[in-house]
Amino acid sequence: MKHLIDPTDLSVEEIDGILNLALDIISNHDKYKEACKGKKLATLFFEPSTRTRLSFEAAMMELGGNVLGFSSADSSSATKGESVGDTIRVVGCYADIIAMRHPKEGAPMLGSMVSPVPIINAGDGGHNHPTQTLTDLLTIKREKGDLNNFTIGLCGDLKFGRTVHSLIKALSRYEGIKFILISPKELKVPDYIITEVFEKNNIDYREVTTMEEVMPELDIIYMTRVQKERFFNEADYVRLKDTYILDKSKLKNAKETLSIMHPLPRVNEISTELDDDPRAAYFRQALNGKYVRMALILTLLGVNV
Ligand code: CP
Numbered sequence: 001m002k003h004l005i006d007p008t009d010l011s012v013e014e015i016d017g018i019l020n021l022a023l024d025i026i027s028n029h030d031k032y033k034e035a036c037k038g039k040k041l042a043t044l045f046f047e048p049s050t051r052t053r054l055s056f057e058a059a060m061m062e063l064g065g066n067v068l069g070f071s072s073a074d075s076s077s078a079t080k081g082e083s084v085g086d087t088i089r090v091v092g093c094y095a096d097i098i099a100m101r102h103p104k105e106g107a108p109m110l111g112s113m114v115s116p117v118p119i120i121n122a123g124d125g126g127h128n129h130p131t132q133t134l135t136d137l138l139t140i141k142r143e144k145g146d147l148n149n150f151t152i153g154l155c156g157d158l159k160f161g162r163t164v165h166s167l168i169k170a171l172s173r174y175e176g177i178k179f180i181l182i183s184p185k186e187l188k189v190p191d192y193i194i195t196e197v198f199e200k201n202n203i204d205y206r207e208v209t210t211m212e213e214v215m216p217e218l219d220i221i222y223m224t225r226v227q228k229e230r231f232f233n234e235a236d237y238v239r240l241k242d243t244y245i246l247d248k249s250k251l252k253n254a255k256e257t258l259s260i261m262h263p264l265p266r267v268n269e270i271s272t273e274l275d276d277d278p279r280a281a282y283f284r285q286a287l288n289g290k291y292v293r294m295a296l297i298l299t300l301l302g303v304n305v
Helices: 012-027 051-062 084-091 107-114 130-144 162-171 191-199 234-240 282-301
Strands: 040-045 066-070 097-102 119-124 150-155 177-182 205-208 220-223 259-261
Touching: 012 130, 012 282, 040 051, 040 084, 051 066, 051 097, 051 119, 051 130, 051 282, 084 097, 084 107, 097 107, 097 282, 107 119, 119 130, 130 162, 130 220, 130 259, 130 282, 150 162, 162 177, 162 191, 259 282
Parallel strands: 040 066, 040 097, 097 119, 150 177, 150 220, 177 205, 220 259
Antiparallel strands: none
16 A cells, blocks of 8 residues: 655656556546546545645546545544544545645654555645645646756745645656746745755755746746745735736746746736736646546556556
């Protein structure tokens, strides 16, 4: 039995297998419509979500399986003091696979230690979001045709943004990728990413504070929301929340082949005037999330079609 807690729980070969399976699901959707008949996915969301929870649920439905779960801690027995471990042991009696989001870093890992069924980390605090990373990798593969040899600008809240931490870890295993980290000094990537990922693996990265100074270099710009829910101080959030707003004027020196990505939800980071620009990939990215989660469910359940 395999769990997915951290993006590096999957080897590059296993990731390639999941992405290729997702591409086959896109091309041959009907072939998979009963692949999980009789199987159940539990979605245990102790923190709010639109895309991750609903795309997991849609994924299982499109595989012919069923879904159960809760969408907030308030509607679970966590409010009565039940531990994550006990919750997982019990839900493991009802479901074949569990997708879990929790505000505390490490909670899905704790769950995986006692779970009788595969656990998928659907986001743990400011730590990791490995299924968003699979979504992002599938999007890059579809938009760019390759997961090697490009320059990516990661922009916004690089301190609390778990999607960025997971994506950096995953992309660091591919060839020829240059990372440009665009953030205010208060929201720089955590030190462990610099030392354990970039420096340890001799990866090309640099830190800047404006997107304008690097825009002409970028093949991908990955915008992120300032994570209001992780701030200790409302005044700091208000001061930093609109540091970066991507709009038409900021793209005047950008490549025609640029891809604009965002894990969503968006607040103000990308002007809606860009939504119809062919370079705007963020809604295609959200759709890719459903297909890649279908592929992940099949892989972790060991279902071959
Ligand atoms: N990208 C993402 O994780 O979105 P949700 O918080 O809506 O699931």
